[in-house]
Amino acid sequence: AEPGAELQVALVPSYACQRHTPLLHHNTVLTDALSILAENAELTDNEGRGVAFRRAAALLKSLPHEIRGMEQLKGLPCLGDHCLRVIKEVLEDGTCSEVETTRQSGQFTALKALTGIFGVGAKTADRWFREGIHTPSDLQRSGHTLNRAQQAGLQYYDDLNRPVTKAEADAIGRIVERAVSEVLPGAEITLIGGFRRGKNTGHDVDFLITHPDEGKEEGLMVKVVSWLEAQDFLLYQKTTRNSYLESKDGPARPPSNMDRFERCFSIFRLSTHNGVRMTETDPHSHFSVHPHDSHPTPQTCRTVDVLSREDSSEIGQPQSSHSQSWRAVRVDLVVSPYSQFSFALLGWTGSKLFERELRRWAVHEKAMTLSSHTLYDSKQRQYLRANSEEEIFALLGLEYVPPCGRNA
Ligand code: TTP
Ligand code: MN
Ligand code: MN
Ligand code: MN
Structure with missing residues (x-):
C-alpha cells in the first residue's frame, strides 16, 4: 500500500455532512449493490437497516478513489459487518448473492412497482402485495377504492416513472x-x-x-x-x-x-x-x-x-x-x-440522507435541533438566526458543503 494511505483513510469523518459527496464518484458498483439492500429494507419496514446501508453507500461515494480490495477499507467509518460482507462478495465475485436474490425477488419487484405509483407508500404497497396485487395493472383490475393522489398516480404512471x-x-x-x-x-x-x-x-x-x-x-x-x-x-x-x-x-x-x-x-x-x-x-x-x-x-x-x-x-x-x-x-x-428561507433552502436541497445526517449531527454533537424552519440551541435555550446556508453550517460547527457536495 502507498505510504500515508491509511492515515488518509483514518481521517474520513463519519457524518455525511462532514464530507463532500459528489454526484459522480468512483464506487458505483458497490454503491448500487448497497442501494438495492437499502431500498429493500425501506420497502419492508426496516428503516434502521435502510439507513445503515445508505450511510455505507454514502461513505463510499465520498471516497476520492475506487475501492479494489478489502484492505483499503481499514479504518473507514459507517461500514458494519453486513455491509463489509456485501462489499467483499462484490469485490471478489463481481456480484453479491443477497443483492441478486433481492433484486429478482417477486416481493421487491412488486413493492417497487406499487410504490412507483404516486400516492402509494411502503405500507399500502405491502398490504396490496399480500392481497396478491403485484403490478399497477393488478391494482387497476382489483377495483380497490383509491384516493385522488393514487388515481392520478395510476393515470400518469408511465410519465411519472420517466425521469x-x-x-x-x-x-x-x-x-x-x-x-x-x-x-x-x-x-x-x-x-x-x-x-x-x-x-x-x-x-x-x-x-x-x-x-x-x-x-x-x-x-x-x-x-x-x-x-x-x-x-x-x-x-x-x-x-x-x-x-x-x-x-x-x-x-x-x-x-x-x-x-x-x-x-x-x-x-x-x-x-x-x-x-x-x-x-x-x-x-x-x-x-x-x-x-x-x-x-x-x-x-x-x-x-x-x-x-x-x-x-x-x-x-x-x-x-x-x-x-x-x-x-x-x-x-x-x-x-x-x-x-x-435559509433553513428551508438547506432542508429542501437534500439529499434525504444528507438532511438526516445534518439533524443527527446537530442533536448528538451540538445539542441543537435543526429543521427546515429553525435551529434551536438546547444549551442556550434559544433559536439561532441565520441568513445563509453558510451561516447555518457555521452555527453547527461544520465546514460549508455546497449543494453539489450533498449527494449522499
Ligand atoms: P425529493 O424531491 O423527494 O428528492 P430529490 O429532489 O433529492 O431527488 P429526486 O431527483 O429523486 O426528486 O426531496 C427533495 C428534498 O426535500 C429532500 O432532501 C427531502 C426534502 N424534504 C421533503 O421531502 N419533505 C419535507 O417535508 C421536507 C422538510 C424536506
Ligand atoms: Mn479519482
Ligand atoms: Mn420533491
Ligand atoms: Mn426532487
Whole structure:
C-alpha cells in the first residue's frame, strides 16, 4: 500500500455532512449493490437497516478513489459487518448473492412497482402485495377504492416513472416563475431538491418560493395554484397549509410564525412542443438564483430539444391520446417566510440522507435541533438566526458543503 494511505483513510469523518459527496464518484458498483439492500429494507419496514446501508453507500461515494480490495477499507467509518460482507462478495465475485436474490425477488419487484405509483407508500404497497396485487395493472383490475393522489398516480404512471430532464425542470421553472410574478410581484423562486445538487434528471422538480417583505408570502400558495389551474397547467394538486406541524422531525411546539409554512404536491401538464426548439434567452430568468444564495447554479442561456417520446403506456391508460403533445411531471412547491428561507433552502436541497445526517449531527454533537424552519440551541435555550446556508453550517460547527457536495 502507498505510504500515508491509511492515515488518509483514518481521517474520513463519519457524518455525511462532514464530507463532500459528489454526484459522480468512483464506487458505483458497490454503491448500487448497497442501494438495492437499502431500498429493500425501506420497502419492508426496516428503516434502521435502510439507513445503515445508505450511510455505507454514502461513505463510499465520498471516497476520492475506487475501492479494489478489502484492505483499503481499514479504518473507514459507517461500514458494519453486513455491509463489509456485501462489499467483499462484490469485490471478489463481481456480484453479491443477497443483492441478486433481492433484486429478482417477486416481493421487491412488486413493492417497487406499487410504490412507483404516486400516492402509494411502503405500507399500502405491502398490504396490496399480500392481497396478491403485484403490478399497477393488478391494482387497476382489483377495483380497490383509491384516493385522488393514487388515481392520478395510476393515470400518469408511465410519465411519472420517466425521469424528468433538466430542460423539463427549467421549462417548469419558467411556468412557476410566471405564475408567481403574476400573483405576487417581487416574490423569488429557487430551484431546490436534486436539480440544485447538480443532478441531470429527477423524479420530480422542487421549488422554494419566498418574498423579501415578510408576511407578503402568506396565502401565496393558494394564489399560485389558482393561477396555474386557470391556465390549465395542473393535472393534480394537493396544498397543505402547514406541513411543519405534521412533520415528525420538528420540535413539539414550534413558534407561532411556523403555521404559515405552505406546501403543494402537484402534477404539471408540461407541453412537449414536439420537435420545437425551446430556447431560454430571458436574462431576467433567475429562478435558481436567490440573493441569499452565494453559490447559485449558473443559469446560462441554453438551447434544448425536448424530444418526443414513444407511447409506452403499459396499463392502457389515456396516455396514448396525448403522447406527442404533453407529459405529466411531478412538481413540489414550498413557500417559506423570508426569515426562514435559509433553513428551508438547506432542508429542501437534500439529499434525504444528507438532511438526516445534518439533524443527527446537530442533536448528538451540538445539542441543537435543526429543521427546515429553525435551529434551536438546547444549551442556550434559544433559536439561532441565520441568513445563509453558510451561516447555518457555521452555527453547527461544520465546514460549508455546497449543494453539489450533498449527494449522499
Ligand atoms: P425529493 O424531491 O423527494 O428528492 P430529490 O429532489 O433529492 O431527488 P429526486 O431527483 O429523486 O426528486 O426531496 C427533495 C428534498 O426535500 C429532500 O432532501 C427531502 C426534502 N424534504 C421533503 O421531502 N419533505 C419535507 O417535508 C421536507 C422538510 C424536506
Ligand atoms: Mn479519482
Ligand atoms: Mn426532487
Ligand atoms: Mn420533491
